[in-house]
Amino acid sequence: MTISAVSNLSILAKIQSGAVAYPAETESARITRILNETTVVKDVIDPGTYTLLARNAGTADALTLCNAYAGTATAAIYETKTGAVGYANEDRRNQDVLANGYFAISPTFIPANGISSQRSQGDVINSVKVGYNNGSSVTVTSSGSVATYGTIAATIETDISNEPNATALANVYIGMRAYPKTSLSSIEVRVDNPTMGSVVRDKMLNMYFGLPIQIAGLPLTVSATTYFGFVEGWNLSFSQLAAKITLRTTEKTYSFRTTQWEDAAPAQRWLDVGAAIQWLQYE
Numbered sequence: 001m002t003i004s005a006v007s008n009l010s011i012l013a014k015i016q017s018g019a020v021a022y023p024a025e026t027e028s029a030r031i032t033r034i035l036n037e038t039t040v041v042k043d044v045i046d047p048g049t050y051t052l053l054a055r056n057a058g059t060a061d062a063l064t065l066c067n068a069y070a071g072t073a074t075a076a077i078y079e080t081k082t083g084a085v086g087y088a089n090e091d092r093r094n095q096d097v098l099a100n101g102y103f104a105i106s107p108t109f110i111p112a113n114g115i116s117s118q119r120s121q122g123d124v125i126n127s128v129k130v131g132y133n134n135g136s137s138v139t140v141t142s143s144g145s146v147a148t149y150g151t152i153a154a155t156i157e158t159d160i161s162n163e164p165n166a167t168a169l170a171n172v173y174i175g176m177r178a179y180p181k182t183s184l185s186s187i188e189v190r191v192d193n194p195t196m197g198s199v200v201r202d203k204m205l206n207m208y209f210g211l212p213i214q215i216a217g218l219p220l221t222v223s224a225t226t227y228f229g230f231v232e233g234w235n236l237s238f239s240q241l242a243a244k245i246t247l248r249t250t251e252k253t254y255s256f257r258t259t260q261w262e263d264a265a266p267a268q269r270w271l272d273v274g275a276a277i278q279w280l281q282y283e
Contacts, residue, residue: 008040008083012063015039022055024161027069030055031077031087034065043086049073050158050165053134072158074172078209090172093210093230093255102214102228103203105189109196110215114188117222125177127153132166140170142178181251184222184229187215192243204245207234213249228252 017037022030026048035042050073066077066087075089126145131137141151156173160166190196191204203211211231218227229249236245 007079008085009063009077009079012038012040012066012085013061015062016059017062017065018055018059019057021057024051024054026051027073027075028087028089030069031066034062034069035085038062041082041084043078043080043084045087046075046089046092049075049089049091050169051161052159053161055159069159072160072169074169074176076209080208088210090255093212096210097212097256100212102212105187105200105213105215107215107217109189109191109193109200111188111190114186114190115184115218115222116186117182118185119180119182121149121152121180123177124149124152124180125154125173127151128170128173128177129153129155130160130166130170130173131155131157132160133162136163136166138163138166138170140167140174142174145178148179176254181253182223182227183251183254184215184227184247184249187247187249188244189247190242190244205236207231207236207245207247209233210255212252213247228256230255 015038017034019037022033025033027050028045028048030048030052032042032045035045052069052072063077070077070087073090075087075092077085078088079085124145126149127139127141129137129139137155145152154173156169158166158169160169189204191201209231212228213231214226214228215223216226229251231247231249233248234245237243
């Protein structure tokens with residue numbers, strides 16, 4: 001006998017949405033609207049960042065629509081262990097790091113052959129053109145990266161309605177992609193290691209999308225410094241001989257948004273920041 005189970009994300013791919021026109025709204029409101037046209041239970045829907053153009057009526061599967069609008073905002077649609085579907089905007093991982101820090105995983109729990117990494121100059125974008133408002137565009141370039149690698153350009157077409165949002169998005173892409181990063185595409189963690197404490201084991205067994213992690217003491221050929229990244233997916237497996245979780249991660253720069261001066265309130269004062277502030281240095 002074979003039992004096949006499908007998730008709510010898979011179900012979204014079979015539901016048609018968009019039969020009515022959508023007004024101009026943020027990507028968060030647009031995704032909420034699409035999910036409301038389906039039968040799925042919603043998880044947290046983060047606030048929107050970018051304002052989208054109005055959309056004419058025209059059906060498409062709900063998953064494709066949600067992913068398109070989330071992708072425009074460099075964010076993600078995800079599913080919880082209970083089957084609820086949520087929207088994590090591009091700031092959620094920042095908020096998680098600021099609130100909880102990066103969760104440390106000791107290399108003791110990782111077999112010698114349990115890590116795969118990837119680094120490619122093909123991931124670099126140092127001149128990005130973002131299309132917006134049905135024909136307008138804005139371009140942002142990293143002069144430092146261009147001096148090192150030459151111009152590696154990309155064009156991103158979006159449903160964004162205005163120039164400030166398009167410029168903000170272009171800067172996000174440059175911040176993520178101007179220089180190649182080494183991501184640990186596969187990390188095998190043995191949850192049956194007898195030296196693993198209950199805190200780490202519970203965290204591994206209650207894994208969630210976007211968990212910030214750090215791993216110190218990796219071989220220099222893998223990472224010369226402490227690796228900081230975010231979990232994008234995982235596979236938990238058990239057998240008579242082993243219990244392990246294999247994590248798929250991306251390097252922190254692809255997700256963590258560096259605060260820009262324009263993000264700070266004009267009236268903000270250093271003494272208002274707080275005496276307990278901790279300054280962290282990342283590579």
